Amino acid sequence: MDTPPRDVPETPTAEQLVERWSELEEPEARAAAFHELPREESDEFFLMLPAHEQAALLLALPSGERRLWMRLLAPDDAADVLQEVEDEGARAELLGLLGVAARYEVRALLAYEEDAAGGLMSPMFARVRPDSTAEEAVRYLRRQAETDLETVSYGYVLDSEQRLLGVISLRQLIATRGTQKVHELMSTDLVTVREEMDQEEVARVFSQHHLMAIPVVDAEGRMKGIITADDIVDVVEEEATEDIQKLGGMEALDAPYLRTPLLQMVRKRAGWLAALFLGEMLTATAMARYEDEIARAVVLALFVPLIISSGGNSGSQATTLVIRAMALGEVRPVDAWRVLRRELTSGFLLGLVLGTIGFARISVWQALFHTYGEHWLRVAATVSISLVGVVIFGTLAGSLLPFLLRALKFDPASASAPFVATLVDVSGLVIYFTVADLVLRGTML
Amino acid sequence: MDTPPRDVPETPTAEQLVERWSELEEPEARAAAFHELPREESDEFFLMLPAHEQAALLLALPSGERRLWMRLLAPDDAADVLQEVEDEGARAELLGLLGVAARYEVRALLAYEEDAAGGLMSPMFARVRPDSTAEEAVRYLRRQAETDLETVSYGYVLDSEQRLLGVISLRQLIATRGTQKVHELMSTDLVTVREEMDQEEVARVFSQHHLMAIPVVDAEGRMKGIITADDIVDVVEEEATEDIQKLGGMEALDAPYLRTPLLQMVRKRAGWLAALFLGEMLTATAMARYEDEIARAVVLALFVPLIISSGGNSGSQATTLVIRAMALGEVRPVDAWRVLRRELTSGFLLGLVLGTIGFARISVWQALFHTYGEHWLRVAATVSISLVGVVIFGTLAGSLLPFLLRALKFDPASASAPFVATLVDVSGLVIYFTVADLVLRGTML
Secondary structure, eight states, X not given: OOOOOOOOOOOOOHHHHHHHHTTOOSHHHHXXXXXXSOHHHXXXXXXXSOHHHHHXXXXXXXXXHHHHHHHHXXXXXXXXXXXXXXXXXXXXXXXXXXXXXXXXXXHHHHTSOTTBHHHHOBSOOOEEOTTSBHHHHHHHHHHHHTTXXXXXXXXXXXXXXXXXXXXXXHHXXXXXXXXXXXXHXXXXXXXXXXXXXXXXXXXXXXXXXXXXXXXXXXXXXXXXXXXXXXXXXXXXXXXXXXHHHHHTTSOOOSSOGGXXXXXXXXXXXXXXXXXXXXHHHHHHHHHHHTHHHHHHOXXXXXXXXXXXXXXXXXXXXXXXXXXXXXXXTSSOGGGHHHHHHHHHHHHHHHHHHHHHHHHHXXXXXXXXXXXXXXXXXXXXXXXXXXXXXXXXXXXXXXXXHHHHHHHTTSOGGXXXXXXXXXXXXXXXXXXXXXXHHHHHTTTTO | OOOOOOXXXXXXXXXXXXXXXXXXXXXXXXHHHHHHSOHHHHHHHHHHSOHHHHHHHHHHSOHHHXXXXXXXXXXXXXXXXHHHOOOHHHHXXXXXXXXXXXXXXXXXXXXXXXXXXXXXXXXXXXXXXXXXXXXXXXXXXXXXXXXXXXXXXXXXXXXXXXXXXXXXXXXXXXXXXXXXXXXXXXXXXXXXXXXXXXXXXXXHHHHHHTOSEEEEEOTTOBEEEEEEHHHHHHHHHHHHHHHHHHHTTSOOOSSOGGGSOHHHHHXXXXXXXXXXXXXXXXXXXXXXHTHHXXXXXXXXXXXXXXXXXXXXXXXXXXXXXXXXXXXXXSSOGGGHHHHHHHHHXXXXXXXXXXXXXXXXXXXXXXXXXXXXXXXXXXXXXXXXXXXXHHHHHHHHHHHHHHHHHHHTTSOGGGSOHHHHHHHHHHHHHHXXXXXXXXXHTTTTO
């Protein structure tokens, strides 16, 4: 006989709790699970959480416990957490828990736009003076290392006005004779970013130069902080998520899907959905203009969804390609003509493929079931020709709309797949019924 | 009188050439522009190019010049370049240009899947022995620094079987007394990844732990290399691009949009477009079943595009949200029920919004133009009720399809917006005409 396994209370690990975290919905349940972690795991767990989760957890903890956790955070991370706290009072309270120096730095960081280089950087970096010797610099960096700076692998060489002159790696310093001066050893071929640069741009600089850390400077060349590659990983994820959600035809969410309050999410979706619906109403108007044609040849109505969706699908492909290439900096406004030429050819070829399949489908059905009556060949021709036209139009509209939006200073990513599909639906109907008019006049119409 | 500006030949910089690079289409033009760069800029320029551009440039250069550039690359970057060269002969030739040691390492890297941790890592890292003293370790790292290893800011402590025991930072070593042993100082709380781990998973580990470098180990715990955060930035961009392109309803491209040969791109788009077209043909079949209804009440046909596109748009939103949340690990298979509950409510609310707008639109048009005849109220009811149904269906189909695909071991990202739209178009027609049948029977039908 099997004895049931005893319910041994296992001590959970940080990793395990991260796995389970999204299942715990109530703040109290989260606080309780967090308290169950052994002390050394709770540190690690807290630091693994994204900023918005850290903020929510802090607010769920008894206020006496918050100081410990706030002080565990580096200034840039503390600033991120505070940015996630919407209640002004709670934010001020959390800020007050920091030490004086940290509070000062966090306040400075909070003054930056969240999406700017200044809002990403850490103000803690190792400074060295240009006229120190290598030996002095190593000794100095060693002292700074004790206060746990973000990257003491590099010393930033600043003049008396805090202007950045060069950078020197710890490994260069230890690999050299102790009496050489820092300014003779430092590298002056610097890649820097300005404090107000958009984070998407900063990510591009990182990926182009394959750097581990970039110094942030102000307009006068004074060094303000450093951004490290690990922060950029999050930025890139975040920017891609925003673009993907916009491409899906909605406003980007501010938090992960399961964490976004339901009504807030519905609002973000309803806006675009209603706008698209209003645009799509033009199809009803367009269809009404062809009501007589439909009444005379009902067979025409059968292919309406097929025709317009083919335009929408090819438009969705084209707009997705162009928007992503723009976001990566691979396609720039000057490339509009090259894109136009490519998409014209692509659209024509793709239209031919679909037109051929459509023609075959109607011929086969006619042979098997005599579905389309005596004028089936003309019906097939109407559908095929329309498909070529609609796919070319969809492809062009999808690829050029992002350029147009950008020229008008809108976000190109608003040219979402559903937006393009809606645009193409209306014009697709016009193309279809115009072709029908030309091909079928005198026979069916 | 103005004198025309003299045509002073300016020496271009690496940055400028990067800007202009995509405009130069011909390999010869690229090689020529590359040769115009001053020597110190050409180094920088070459290293800034992505791997596929490096490969193309190498092949465009006279073969005598290639050795220099191949040897400039770190082993992991050289492996990436070789992976971009399709011609076997050219690849072997380039590999042969490397030094013996590098060639050996690159060959080992090429044996890994391109998307696995092993294919990303650099095999060059600094090793230290556990029983060295801190002083010996610093001296040893200093020597290794001369051969320019990827990150000599960390020493990896290996036993005699190359198993990873711990890690120690250069800054810890210099901040300590010289006689302490490495194994007393090293940190053993290690985050490592296995060599076969998928790069998307590796990126998640980086972003969760905020690390600058992660050691890669094999099944026996032997250290094989390190992955640094700057490589992960590229991985995250790349994975997001793949997902975005799949969401747009096509196969992911292998190269940037403007660099992909036209016919290859058409092939990647035609496959899905034709598949969607075949699926969409079911709409013609479905419409044919309702041909009699349409003939009796042509007004029904007018709203077909509006109804089915609303289902497609709401499905596109839902599938985009769920696929992205899955890719980020925010939504897992166990969350299917929570997602279902959320989307059921969202779909109902969104359907109500569109249904209300639709009802208002028909009422206003009727009041103004008497477009819809004596039974306009029933027509309006049919459209509104159908909209609620179609939007709920679209939302549910869009959100659950990724779970279904994942359970069937397909890529959830294949549940692209156009795929969901196609699925919903067919069912949308059925919903619409069923509602029409119920509401209009005895009056218009």
